[in-house]
Amino acid sequence: MKFVIAQMEHETNTFSPVPTPWESFGPNGAYLGAEAYRAMKGTRTPIGAFIDLAEKENAEIVTPVAGFAYPSGPVDPAAYDRFCDLICEEAAKGCDAIFLDLHGAMVVKDRTGDGEGTLLAKVRAVSPDTPIAVSLDLHANVTEQMVSNSDVIAGYKTYPHIDMYETGELAGSVLLRYLKGEVKPVMVWGNVPILAQTLKMNTDEGAMKDYANAARQVQRDGALAASAFGGFPMADIPQAGMSTIVITDGDRAAAETARDYILSVAWSKKEDFIWRDEPLEQAIAKAKLLGQAKQMADGPILLLDHPDNCATGATQDTMHVLKEALRQGMNDIAVGPIRDPEAVDILIKAGVGAQVTLPVGGKMDMPAINRKGEPMELTGVVRAITDGEYTITGPQFTGVRAMMGRTVVFSTDAADIVITERLQEPWDVGVFTSVGIDPTRKKFLLLKSRMYFRPVFLPIAKDAVYCDGVGVGSSDWTMFNYEHLRRPIYPLDDAFDAATGQNQTS
Numbered sequence: 001m002k003f004v005i006a007q008m009e010h011e012t013n014t015f016s017p018v019p020t021p022w023e024s025f026g027p028n029g030a031y032l033g034a035e036a037y038r039a040m041k042g043t044r045t046p047i048g049a050f051i052d053l054a055e056k057e058n059a060e061i062v063t064p065v066a067g068f069a070y071p072s073g074p075v076d077p078a079a080y081d082r083f084c085d086l087i088c089e090e091a092a093k094g095c096d097a098i099f100l101d102l103h104g105a106m107v108v109k110d111r112t113g114d115g116e117g118t119l120l121a122k123v124r125a126v127s128p129d130t131p132i133a134v135s136l137d138l139h140a141n142v143t144e145q146m147v148s149n150s151d152v153i154a155g156y157k158t159y160p161h162i163d164m165y166e167t168g169e170l171a172g173s174v175l176l177r178y179l180k181g182e183v184k185p186v187m188v189w190g191n192v193p194i195l196a197q198t199l200k201m202n203t204d205e206g207a208m209k210d211y212a213n214a215a216r217q218v219q220r221d222g223a224l225a226a227s228a229f230g231g232f233p234m235a236d237i238p239q240a241g242m243s244t245i246v247i248t249d250g251d252r253a254a255a256e257t258a259r260d261y262i263l264s265v266a267w268s269k270k271e272d273f274i275w276r277d278e279p280l281e282q283a284i285a286k287a288k289l290l291g292q293a294k295q296m297a298d299g300p301i302l303l304l305d306h307p308d309n310c311a312t313g314a315t316q317d318t319m320h321v322l323k324e325a326l327r328q329g330m331n332d333i334a335v336g337p338i339r340d341p342e343a344v345d346i347l348i349k350a351g352v353g354a355q356v357t358l359p360v361g362g363k364m365d366m367p368a369i370n371r372k373g374e375p376m377e378l379t380g381v382v383r384a385i386t387d388g389e390y391t392i393t394g395p396q397f398t399g400v401r402a403m404m405g406r407t408v409v410f411s412t413d414a415a416d417i418v419i420t421e422r423l424q425e426p427w428d429v430g431v432f433t434s435v436g437i438d439p440t441r442k443k444f445l446l447l448k449s450r451m452y453f454r455p456v457f458l459p460i461a462k463d464a465v466y467c468d469g470v471g472v473g474s475s476d477w478t479m480f481n482y483e484h485l486r487r488p489i490y491p492l493d494d495a496f497d498a499a500t501g502q503n504q505t506s
């Protein structure tokens, strides 16, 4: 047998001004051909699982492309076309099955709000009879086009995502059973009009836990696969929001009943999917009090500037939380990373030990939320200059080499600020330790983080305070002007069918 296996992953924040060219999809753009195989073989990702399954079957494997870009604005159409062409060319040559590791929330600039569905329709057009298995992220915005142009779809059931490999394994193994004639997958999907917020999608707690568990229950009861998607809300497309896919062995009625059950769990708890922030001034005042009470051995207090989290597509350079912290007289703060290549350049030219006054951060405008970049004038000393590279010690992405670009530690009287050339999610203590800052010894850590601080920084912290700063990852829906989203939708509107909430199924 011959299998085509590929990856195309991007979560598009349509409000983000951060561009997404081909180069964003890997160290030199997405991996191609044999390079894609070498890069992804052995990884705990869906495509890693697809490769393992194919090798167990002794299948010939073709990997035209594998690319993963961090969340940012709509994808460059030339990059998208390249992915589609590479995958379609291999599919058109003929194969026994196609396995695709996709995200499910890709928007392509001036082209399509449904990057994955459009790709799948193209693949099906060139290879109409070839079975297709797809893995999706929990933050997928599922569409009819995705479902009708594939045979098996499975999504992550965890956030933070720790079941990527298992999801690929599930989708891939159901497709293999189908190829061998052991099962006849029937796939149905549906959505509910809830624009859930990613801050409320932690699958370890609350309504999201119940919703994910409902999908697990359906699988235990005999479905081939059941997936409960939270959706990605920072996407101004019709199908943004919560959805569910269920696959059974030949039993459409059972699949529909199970789908309706999972969606009803989400609908009945819809208030629990909405995050409500306290005003920034109040959050900082609370953090300051916690700081006064803490002992040295307690560990730092985390200030979580979640609206400016780059893993949500934000610019990672807004200064509002630091400004408020300094206004309220806080000190002993480690901040980072802030992305500001211009400041890095100026500070490296000044050299270690130099005292400099310069505008820091606020270099990118955010037209979609009507905000101009607002740099903050700071005076401080260049403490350290590094190449910004470090190896992640875990527990997530363990062993992966992280590259922040050239990096500077700039210290004012109150704060040590890590300034980088590239976007960098604070998913490891290495963002501080690699530049000589011991995060356990600071009173406060200001992190541009939303979810990934949990396994890394929470265990060393005394406490954590969510800070409603400014950024295109904000959970304040009033900042965003949705023009293409289907309406009505909760919580933006309240006039719709309150009985089921369901607004599309098939």
Ligand SMILES: [Zn+2]
Pocket (backbone or CB within 6 Å): 137, 138, 139, 161
């Ligand atoms: Zn995700």
